[in-house]
Amino acid sequence: MAIYVALPLAVVVTATISPGLSFAGIASYLPTAGVDVTYSFLRMVAAYSLSLVFALGYGYYAATRRTSERVMIPVLDILQSVPILGFFPVVIVLFLSLPGPGFLGPNLASVFLIFTSMSWNMVFGVYESLKSLPTELREASDTFGLRGLLKFRRVLFPATVNRLVYNSVLSWTGGWFFLVEAEIFTTNRSGLPGIGSYLSYAAAGGNGAEFVAGLFVLILVIVALDFVVWRPLGRRAQRYRYDQAPSGEGELVSPTYSRGRFRRAASYVTRGVRSGVSRLSTPLVQLAAIRIWPNRRPSPFRRTAISYVSVGAILVVVWLILIAMVIAVFHVYSGPIAPSVQHQILQLPEAMGASTLRVAVAYALCLAIAFPLAIHIARNRRASQYGLPTVEVIASFPATALFPAIIFVLVPYLGPDGVAILMLMTGMLWYLFFNLLSGVRSLPPDLEEAARAFGVRGRRFFRRVLFPGVFPALVTGSITAFGGGWNTLIVAEYLSVNSSHTLSVLGLGQMIDIGYVEPNGIPLMVSALLTLVATVIAINELLWKPLYRRSVERFRID
């Protein structure tokens, strides 16, 4: 509760005591900031309404029609494991080509983008609540002959409410992050008035008061939404749970529901990881087994090796074919590709390596922060009580809003690569932290007691009890964190605040941006996007998926 007041206050206080800023100065910018935040908010509301309708419809059909389920769920799996933001420039180009007033294109593009980032997790919420509706409840509604609207009102919709509310909170958090990122991305270009572009302009002009006013308004809106909408809704949604909780235990209303919601988000992502290209590798393994070792089954190690190599090979081939197709299509329809663009397309493998390395470094740094922090907060009552709500509110604030200022202030100290990695970290840290926190918390107390009874302490305790116990959560956290990282690449590697303050480091995110900005750059943009998608799928299939399987097999605690 106190945190709602404390956080906005802290921003104002720090701002007013810093040199060159005054309270009156900040206040004078509040009206414009308010207007811009309203634009952003309306975009969020539009995207959320779309997502809600879409989630109810898609989730319902996927959950109730066996044949639709077989197509609809895999499609969603693949869509959600792909870095949505990478598609933003492409979507803008598409929507800009639509007829109608000029402001329509970027607005539709940004609403569409937020929609894609919000809807999948809500669809899974609806789908899974309907799927897990206890058979008896379904039968009870059938025995009394409920149909149509009455069935929707009394059974189907209430069944989805609990998950829908939790997943909506998550959707809004992700939505703000992407919205601000999208608005920053289009600043100076097609014009998308909103808090992201407001902050970008403020930073470009070097106007501290203007920037702080924007931050203040944004925090105010997010905190107010949480306080006025999400927490009350979350409390009410408790009633809609249908687990068989014994009486008395049902009324728990935890203020810290993000634990569940991040864990759920994690499970959706891992689900995505489990599907996709990997299915292709099974027949190849069998084929290789027939050709190479006609008389004996290949050893497990060889099978693994073959499946790795074959998945890798398939991806490389598909990637090359797609890029060749892109180039060919542009060659035919828009004439030869400019030499500078050609040169950059040839740089794609190098950019891929650089981006992957950056994401990996950011991940390592996040892990170094998140692991100790999660252990501390989970195992310390006071930290749990006071630290966690603070962390939750901070985590729900879109770090993208700070990017323009980060570039201004930190590039001289950290260098462009350092700043890029820092920005990536803001898009990765929370996934890792909340997953690890839930992992440490769900460690059964009797395991800990057993360890203590046998005198297992310190490093041995970490190696033998804590780390294996947390491993599944670590894997899901890592998968979601990497997903967040890929999504942040597009602004983390290239962000132009003004001509003297531009961040640009070689990478796939940068290539996508450059392709978008430069004339004739579209082939580059599309090729870079395809490369990014291929990289994400490759890392999911070759690294996370095997790790996930291993964690389920070996480290699950039932």
Next chain:
Amino acid sequence: MPLIQVEHVDKSFATGHGSISIMKDVSFIVKDADFLAIVGPSGCGKSTLLRLIQGLDRPTGGRIVFHDKGVDTVCGHMAMVFQNFALFPWLTVAQNVAFGLEALGWGKERIAAQVERYISVTGLDGFQEAYPRELSGGMRQRVGLARALSVEPEVLLMDEPFSALDALTAESLREEILQLWRDPALPPDAVLLVTHNIEEAIQLADRIVVLSRRPGRVLAEVTVDLPRPRDRKSTAFYDLTDKVFSLITQPGPVSEGPGTPEGAPAV
């Protein structure tokens, strides 16, 4: 004139490797004012049989007749009481009881009056606005019972209604159900109880249909002609229990699968 005729009913479920036969050639009848129990070991298809009778599922072979008519959709003249209560956690007690009446399209006031009546019949007075989560198991099953009775069914179907309750609660609820059934002013005409508890069946029912283990077949139909209230400690009660128990556990031509029913000692 029988109320329900179950005629040569087969049921099998398709699985990945062909199909599993749940029950084979099951036949019996339910008469007016009958209290019929179906007992059998776990997995013999007792609960499935109840669902077939109500029309929630269709038999693979044979047919089920209710009042001269084949049951081919969900039958509104029967109502089910579920093992785990099947109450909707987002509806209050009163709303849960009104659940079936709304589907019948009754008016608001008529629903309210009916709900009030059955809430008081089942001893739920004062809990109208409570949510199922706030109730004990016994109270929850009363809500389940009130919901089933409120649509005034001719046949009350009960699927292991006491097995999720503690022994004391179950005992008092059994007595109450017996009283409801004997009250001519109240529905239902007939009760069909599925249970794996032989004593419970003998205590409550007029007749017991004994099913074999999977695939379920009718091993015997046992008439319980002990006077009510029945004394569990009487020799006649004990002898009947023993008879049904040995019917279920007997090795013989009826048991095709390997192994014995779980928990059943050899007789």
